[in-house]
Amino acid sequence: MLALQTRGLGKTFRVKRKETGLTGSFRSLWNPRWETKEAVRGIDLNVHEGETVAFLGPNGAGKSTTIKMLTGILHPTSGEADVLGFTPWKERERLAYRIGTVFGQKSQLWYHLPPVDTFELIGRIYELKRDDYTKRRDDLIERFELGPYLHTPVRKLSLGERMRCEIAASMLHRPKLLFMDEPTIGLDAVVKQRIRELIRERNRKEGTTVFLTSHDAGDVETLCSRAVVIHHGGVLIDEPVDKMKREVLSRKNVTLTLPNVIDYEDLPAIWGGQWLQEEGGKYRLTVDLKQTNIERVMGELIGRVSFTDVNVEDPPLEEIIKHIYGMRAEKEGAG
Numbered sequence: 001m002l003a004l005q006t007r008g009l010g011k012t013f014r015v016k017r018k019e020t021g022l023t024g025s026f027r028s029l030w031n032p033r034w035e036t037k038e039a040v041r042g043i044d045l046n047v048h049e050g051e052t053v054a055f056l057g058p059n060g061a062g063k064s065t066t067i068k069m070l071t072g073i074l075h076p077t078s079g080e081a082d083v084l085g086f087t088p089w090k091e092r093e094r095l096a097y098r099i100g101t102v103f104g105q106k107s108q109l110w111y112h113l114p115p116v117d118t119f120e121l122i123g124r125i126y127e128l129k130r131d132d133y134t135k136r137r138d139d140l141i142e143r144f145e146l147g148p149y150l151h152t153p154v155r156k157l158s159l160g161e162r163m164r165c166e167i168a169a170s171m172l173h174r175p176k177l178l179f180m181d182e183p184t185i186g187l188d189a190v191v192k193q194r195i196r197e198l199i200r201e202r203n204r205k206e207g208t209t210v211f212l213t214s215h216d217a218g219d220v221e222t223l224c225s226r227a228v229v230i231h232h233g234g235v236l237i238d239e240p241v242d243k244m245k246r247e248v249l250s251r252k253n254v255t256l257t258l259p260n261v262i263d264y265e266d267l268p269a270i271w272g273g274q275w276l277q278e279e280g281g282k283y284r285l286t287v288d289l290k291q292t293n294i295e296r297v298m299g300e301l302i303g304r305v306s307f308t309d310v311n312v313e314d315p316p317l318e319e320i321i322k323h324i325y326g327m328r329a330e331k332e333g334a335g
């Protein structure tokens with residue numbers, strides 16, 4: 001069964017045209033000129049119940065605008081969407097009972113209240129039966145380990161603590177479909193990983209469909225089974241994450257901080273690795289995990305370079321997407 005379907009979904013904004021110079025600024029104040037901006041241009045998507053979909057793309061690609069249309073916050077300019085049997089912008093309230101939303105950059109918890117009070121309010125807003133609500137709340141508190149800060153006002157929580165509460169709150173009414181816009185933004189690696197596990201667990205245990213945007217390749221790799229990449233408002237790639245992993249997610253960036261700035265030529269050749277740009281005393285090595293593994297690379301580095309700090313992470317998603325374009329263009333050229 002489909003949880004979500006769109007056909008030609010598009011959104012155009014009307015924006016004031018920027019005029020140059022002082023005279024232009026005054027003119028646009030009294031007599032603004034308008035132009036249209038196509039944020040989303042005809043997206044076709046099918047998401048099945050229980051799927052975990054990463055909705056990716058560079059800054060300004062149209063991800064948030066699409067999520068806003070799918071949750072009923074924005075009216076589209078063109079096209080259709082069906083989310084759990086509802087047309088989001090026409091049946092927003094009814095849809096709200098069936099979906100959960102998490103916006104990493106915007107808190108949905110009451111800032112001055114402790115999370116436990118927000119949970120209580122949500123329970124009442126969604127008219128949850130008392131026994132069901134208590135059981136569900138206590139289960140989420142236990143799984144998300146919220147006990148220690150349940151009674152602390154949200155404004156005093158760390159970002160990681162708040163995000164766990166945000167996600168638990170979005171799940172209180174057992175939504176069938178979760179929309180998450182950058183749920184791990186700004187979190188440290190350990191908290192990110194824990195949050196991914198918790199979302200994945202809900203997907204496995206309750207079959208919750210997850211539709212997530214992120215700039216973090218780790219979110220895609222550990223959480224999602226399918227990746228949809230959009231660019232300039234249209235779908236470019238729609239494929240299983242496993243395929244993407246085989247092609248491009250098999251790389252890691254190792255950043256070393258050296259005590260002194262040295263010449264690139266003095267850096268040792270590392271099997272399966274390639275040295276990239278330098279910033280100050282930082283040197284980046286891109287490692288192809290199809291050829292080697294991090295343990296081996298670290299072994300080689302420790303014996304041959306003296307460094308003061310090391311950091312191993314996924315390449316930025318923008319880099320991965322660029323790499324995909326490059327590979328596809330090469331293939332098409334060769335074919």
Ligand SMILES: Nc1ncnc2c1ncn2[C@@H]1O[C@H](COP(=O)(O)OP(=O)(O)OP(=O)(O)O)[C@@H](O)[C@H]1O
Nearest residue numbers: 013015037039057058059060061062063064065066
């Ligand atoms: N209310 C608005 N009025 C005018 N233009 C808008 C509005 N909202 C978004 N846009 C424009 O639409 C385009 C898509 O924006 P959107 O926020 O959907 O991108 P995004 O993929 O979510 O980007 P990011 O990764 O930076 O959050 C951008 O060019 C943006 O400037």
